[in-house]
Amino acid sequence: MHAKSPSRFAKSGAFTLVELLTVVGIITLLIALATPTLVDVIRSTRLSSAGDSLLNRLSLAQQEAIARSKEVEFRFYKYVNPNSDRPSQALFYAYQVVETPSGQDARAISEPFYLESGVVLAPEMSLSPLLQTTPAQTQGVLTQQYVFVPGSGGTGSDVQYAALRYYPDGSCRLLNSNTPGNTATATALAYTVPPLANSFLTLVETQFVGSGTIPPPNYYCIQIDAYTGKARVYRP
Template sequence: MQRGTAKLIESFMKTFSPATPRRGFTLIESLSVVIILSVLIALATPSMLGAIKASRLTSAGEQITGKIIEAHGLALTFSSDIELRLYKAPLANPVDGSKGHYLQLFQWEENDPDLAAESGSEVASLKQLGPPEILPESIAISANPSFSSLWNLAPQTETSPEGDRDYVAIRFRPDGSTDLLEAVRWHLTLVDSQSSQLTELPPNFYTIQIDPVTSRLEIYRPE
C-alpha cells in the first residue's frame, strides 16, 4: 500500500513539475537573422523606389493631361481663348518658396473696344483661373527640346512680387484648336528631375503629345 502510494506521488510530481526552460537564441543566431533581414531590405529597396518614381510620373502626367483637357473644355464653354502656361523651373528658389515646374490657366476676356480705345487699355485682358499647380516632387519636364518640343515655343517672362518667372504658353480656341503650328509635333516628356538635363531618355518616362488642330492627346510610356 505504501509502495503504491509512493509511486502515485512520484507520478503526480512528474506531471506538475516545472517545464524545462527553452534554450534562448545565441549571439550567432541573432546576428544571422539581422544579416538576412538586411539583405532582404537591400534587395527590396530598388524595386520600391522604382515603384514610387513610376507612381509620381503617372500622377504628374495625369495632372498635365487633366489641365490640357480642362483648358480645352473651358475654351468651348466660355467661347473665349484659354491660355495654359508651363513655367520653367527657376535656377534659384523664388521668394515664396515654390520650386520646380508648375501650371497655370488664364482666360482671355474681350473688353469693350470703344472703352478700350478711350482708356488706352488692351482690347483683351487676362483673368487667372484657379491657383497654380506644382508638379509632384522630384518630377520635371525634360529640358531637351527633342523630348519636349513645347520648350521651342517663344519664351515669355511673368513679373510678380515673388520674382520673374519664365514660361511658355498654349492657347486653346473656342473651336477646339490651339495656336500651335500645325506642321510641328508638339509634345512634352516628364522624367525624374535628376534626368531632366540628359540627352537620352531614362528607362522610365511619360510623354504627352498634343494635336494642334483638335487638342487630342496621345500618351507614350515605355513597355
C-alpha cells in the same frame, strides 16, 4: 511523478543568439535586395501621377474654352526654384489655366499647379518642342500685377512661360517665334499650329535634365493634336 522545471520549459521555447543573428541577417539581406526595386516603383509612380494630373488639366482647359466660347491659355512656368534638386537652374515647375480676353489683361481661371517634387518638364528641344518659346512674364497693363508668382520665392518678373492657346472649337495653337530655342520678344510672338511630329512635351525626373540620355530611362510624354486638341501619352 516529477513536474517539469519552469527554467527548463522556458529554455526550450527561446531562441539562441545564433538563431537571432541569422534571422536578422536574412531580413537585412531581403531589405537590401528589395530597396532598389521599391525606389524605382516610387519614382515611377510619382512621375505617372504628375503626368496624369497635367493631362487631365490640359483636357479641362480645352473644355473651359469650349464652355466659355472664349480663348483659354494653358501656361507652363519656367523659373528658378531654390528648394529643388537644381536650385540655380530655371526649369518648368508649374502650370496654370489663364483667360486672355481681347483688350484686357490676362487673368488666372485656376490656381497654379506645381509638379511633384523631383519632376519637371524637360526643357530640351528633343524632348519638349512645345516649350521652346519662353517670353518673360509681364505685369498686366490695367492691374499692374503678375498672373503667376512662384510659391518658392522670387517675383513674377523672374518667370518665363510657354503657352498653348485653346479655342472654342476645341483646337489649340502654340505661342511661337521664328527662332525656336531662344527667348522671344513680345513683338516676335504669334500663335501657330505646330506640326504633329513636334507637338509634344515630356515630363522627366530632374536628375535626367541635361544628362544627354535621350530618351531618359523613365518619362511621360504627351503629344497634342493641335487641330482637335486631343492628347496622347507615350511611356517607356
